[in-house]
Amino acid sequence: MTLSSERAARWPTVRPWLGVAARLGLATVWLVAGGTKVGDLAASGRAVNAYQILPYDVATVVGAALPFVELALGVLLLLGLATRLAAGFSAALLVVFVAGIASAWSRGLSIDCGCFGSGGQLAAGQSPNYGPEILRDLGFLALAGFLLIWPRTPLSVDGALAGENTLEDVDE
Amino acid sequence: MSSRKGRNEAARVVREQLARERRRKRTLWTSVAAVAVLVIAGLIGWSIYSSQRSDGYTAPTGANDAGTGVVAGSGPVTVDIYEDFICPACQQFEQASGATIDQLISEGKVRVVYHPVAYLDRFSTTKYSTRSSAASGCAAEGGKYREYAKALFEKQPPEGGAGLSDDQLVDIAAGVGLDRDGFASCLREGTFKAWTEHVTEEASKAGISGTPTILVNGQQVADRSPEGLRAAVEAAGK
Numbered sequence: 001m002t003l004s005s006e007r008a009a010r011w012p013t014v015r016p017w018l019g020v021a022a023r024l025g026l027a028t029v030w031l032v033a034g035g036t037k038v039g040d041l042a043a044s045g046r047a048v049n050a051y052q053i054l055p056y057d058v059a060t061v062v063g064a065a066l067p068f069v070e071l072a073l074g075v076l077l078l079l080g081l082a083t084r085l086a087a088g089f090s091a092a093l094l095v096v097f098v099a100g101i102a103s104a105w106s107r108g109l110s111i112d113c114g115c116f117g118s119g120g121q122l123a124a125g126q127s128p129n130y131g132p133e134i135l136r137d138l139g140f141l142a143l144a145g146f147l148l149i150w151p152r153t154p155l156s157v158d159g160a161l162a163g164e165n166t167l168e169d170v171d172e
Numbered sequence: 173m174s175s176r177k178g179r180n181e182a183a184r185v186v187r188e189q190l191a192r193e194r195r196r197k198r199t200l201w202t203s204v205a206a207v208a209v210l211v212i213a214g215l216i217g218w219s220i221y222s223s224q225r226s227d228g229y230t231a232p233t234g235a236n237d238a239g240t241g242v243v244a245g246s247g248p249v250t251v252d253i254y255e256d257f258i259c260p261a262c263q264q265f266e267q268a269s270g271a272t273i274d275q276l277i278s279e280g281k282v283r284v285v286y287h288p289v290a291y292l293d294r295f296s297t298t299k300y301s302t303r304s305s306a307a308s309g310c311a312a313e314g315g316k317y318r319e320y321a322k323a324l325f326e327k328q329p330p331e332g333g334a335g336l337s338d339d340q341l342v343d344i345a346a347g348v349g350l351d352r353d354g355f356a357s358c359l360r361e362g363t364f365k366a367w368t369e370h371v372t373e374e375a376s377k378a379g380i381s382g383t384p385t386i387l388v389n390g391q392q393v394a395d396r397s398p399e400g401l402r403a404a405v406e407a408a409g410k
Binding site: 040042046056065066069072081117120 | 195198202203205206207209210212213214215216217218220221222224291293294369372373376377379381382
């Protein structure tokens with residue numbers, strides 16, 4: 001057996017557990033992101049407004065709704081319910097976030113991304129972290145991508161509804 | 173023989189079709205449920221935020237016409253100062269440049285509008301930004317905004333803690349010569365909480381995303397040192 005075929009033989013046993021890790025990892029990201037913002041919805045609106053993309057009134061509504069949507073996505077992924085849809089929604093949201101940060105960067109704004117709480121303009125002497133923030137979001141995007149391609153993972157409501165034949169109908 | 177094999181084959185195909193149909197239905201319904209959860213979550217956030225907002229506000233004595241800040245001085249150049257009483261950089265600004273601002277006011281060069289915004293409520297466990305800003309409204313009502321603000325910066329609590337208690341806020345007010353009982357009831361009744369919200373919202377609308385932010389005739393000043401401020405005011409006064 002060559003090394004690559006050995007790997008290919010191991011993949012079907014490893015993949016479901018990688019999927020669980022990706023699902024729970026992404027769930028944690030959303031729960032933390034939503035949890036740090038949900039206590040101060042006005043501040044969340046200000047963080048959205050600081051990007052200077054949306055009109056103020058729209059930004060406050062987006063800022064108020066976003067933490068709850070993030071928490072809901074976290075719960076869906078934690079349960080493994082409608083995993084592919086939740087992963088797709090996560091990916092779309094992350095693409096929007098990356099675009100927002102890139103846009104702030106290109107316009108020379110000096111803001112905190114507000115990804116996990118805080119947000120708004122940085123204190124004097126602090127410099128923005130746009131590069132690492134975008135890389136981090138791309139990492140999260142990779143988790144979402146994995147779940148989009150292979151949404152069926154063990155220990156999930158989706159699996160339970162399907163009769164726990166986790167490996168039988170993975171390609172649905 | 174071959175016909176039975178054919179029937180088995182046909183039955184298998186039918187079974188598979190039924191199974192596919194069940195899977196399709198299941199996916200559809202879980203998707204509908206998940207989308208509903210996400211939409212409802214968003215609506216909950218929106219409705220909580222809307223219910224938190226106050227309808228009207230009362231600005232304290234000495235506020236500007238827009239009710240977005242407290243005015244000091246009447247010089248030709250307008251200086252806007254956006255400050256949050258828990259923000260360490262605001263304390264540093266007060267210590268470094270507060271005296272220069274007072275001087276510019278007494279020289280009749282500037283009209284200063286102080287905007288006590290509550291941007292940093294999450295940096296204390298008791299929403300100290302909002303509480304201290306509303307308290308500064310009570311002080312403005314008693315004609316001592318500046319004195320009170322200076323005292324608040326002097327006794328600034330660290331970020332991440334509970335901030336100063338309401339009793340401490342009252343003690344500080346009494347310390348700068350405000351009527352203790354009147355101030356205490358103003359603070360307790362939250363007379364200027366809605367005003368704080370108004371000040372904060374209008375600052376955010378004006379594109380002020382951090383504290384301290386200093387505007388001289390509407391232009392943001394990058395150099396907030398005494399020399400930088402004087403230079404900006406001189407330039408704007410020409």
